[in-house]
Amino acid sequence: MALSTAFTEMFGVRHPIALAPMGGSAGGALAAAVSLGGGLGLLGAGQGDEDWLARELPIVAGSGRPWGVGFLSWAAGVGAVEQALEYGPRAVMLSFGDPGPFVERIRAADAAVIVQVTDLEEARRAVDLGADVIVAQGTESGGHGARRGRATLPFVPVVVDLVAPVAVLAAGGIADGRGVAAALVLGAAGALIGTRFQATSESLADAAITEAIVRGRAQDTERNAVLDIARGARWPTTKYTARTLGHPYLDRWRGREAELAADPEARAAYQTDVARGVVPPLPVWAGEGVDLVNDLPPAADLVAALATQAENALARAGRP
Numbered sequence: 001m002a003l004s005t006a007f008t009e010m011f012g013v014r015h016p017i018a019l020a021p022m023g024g025s026a027g028g029a030l031a032a033a034v035s036l037g038g039g040l041g042l043l044g045a046g047q048g049d050e051d052w053l054a055r056e057l058p059i060v061a062g063s064g065r066p067w068g069v070g071f072l073s074w075a076a077g078v079g080a081v082e083q084a085l086e087y088g089p090r091a092v093m094l095s096f097g098d099p100g101p102f103v104e105r106i107r108a109a110d111a112a113v114i115v116q117v118t119d120l121e122e123a124r125r126a127v128d129l130g131a132d133v134i135v136a137q138g139t140e141s142g143g144h145g146a147r148r149g150r151a152t153l154p155f156v157p158v159v160v161d162l163v164a165p166v167a168v169l170a171a172g173g174i175a176d177g178r179g180v181a182a183a184l185v186l187g188a189a190g191a192l193i194g195t196r197f198q199a200t201s202e203s204l205a206d207a208a209i210t211e212a213i214v215r216g217r218a219q220d221t222e223r224n225a226v227l228d229i230a231r232g233a234r235w236p237t238t239k240y241t242a243r244t245l246g247h248p249y250l251d252r253w254r255g256r257e258a259e260l261a262a263d264p265e266a267r268a269a270y271q272t273d274v275a276r277g278v279v280p281p282l283p284v285w286a287g288e289g290v291d292l293v294n295d296l297p298p299a300a301d302l303v304a305a306l307a308t309q310a311e312n313a314l315a316r317a318g319r320p
């Protein structure tokens with residue numbers, strides 16, 4: 001029995017599962033694999049680097065299945081979105097920042113608008129803009145999200161009620177089929193999954209990162225802005241933090257973000273430590289679902305396994 005929802009019907013996909021558009025990890029091969037597996041693969045275009053898009057877009061578009069692409073609203077330009085639209089995505093996802101400037105172009109290209117939200121104000125704004133799908137992101141999620149985020153379990157049903165009849169995807173801490181089933185029971189039309197898909201054979205993340213995720217423990221993840229400040233990332237850190245695994249700079253600077261931001265020598269030392277291999281080139285972005293990630297499967301197999309587990313979990317629920 002396939003799980004049919006407003007999301008699967010809208011995109012003509014088999015399973016209510018979307019790949020989170022993870023910048024740096026969700027390249028064309030991973031997005032294509034998720035789409036070929038019956039989910040919706042979303043390319044992680046992040047800030048919209050033109051060369052990166054030129055390389056990865058043909059790969060995902062070549063899947064011949066419905067696919068999409070995600071951008072960071074605070075960083076990407078309309079030009080990057082237009083570049084992606086030339087390849088015919090079925091959806092463009094906008095996260096973190098004002099989606100307003102992009103919506104008209106996306107609609108004109110007949111693609112669906114997906115907006116990721118972290119609070120109810122953002123959810124209302126997404127509805128006003130005419131979003132086709134709203135991703136409700138809980139604070140358990142890996143990577144970036146709201147500094148003052150809400151937990152997935154209570155946040156998702158409130159968003160579902162608020163934005164009805166707009167379809168909602170739940171995100172944050174979903175890493176197996178039981179989580180997908182839970183999302184559906186909360187009233188979502190599917191799950192958008194990041195951390196779990198980072199540890200797959202098609203992920204663009206370095207082997208050191210995927211291995212850290214397989215080994216990693218949820219209790220060692222932490223939301224922080226320290227690593228964005230240390231590495232000189234442009235992220236607006238007053239509003240957004242990122243959940244990462246532990247890191248020496250996190251231990252050194254926890255609770256002293258302003259001091260770190262005002263200390264150019266400390267930030268230069270970070271770059272030197274990266275160059276010397278003392279600290280890894282990038283933080284390991286990972287969510288609280290990381291305890292459930294114990295292998296590195298091909299992404300299409302993972303989609304099928306998640307769907308089967310979700311079906312079984314729903315069939316079993318409430319039985320002794």
Ligand SMILES: Cc1cc2nc3c(=O)[nH]c(=O)nc-3n(C[C@H](O)[C@H](O)[C@H](O)COP(=O)(O)O)c2cc1C
Binds near residue numbers: 142195289
């Ligand atoms: C490595 C990584 C990179 C991410 N990059 C992006 C991004 O570029 N754009 C975006 O909208 N979300 C990004 N996210 C957040 C996801 O969209 C999603 O909210 C999150 O992965 C869901 O939680 P989970 O990791 O527990 O599945 C990223 C997440 C991870 C783990």
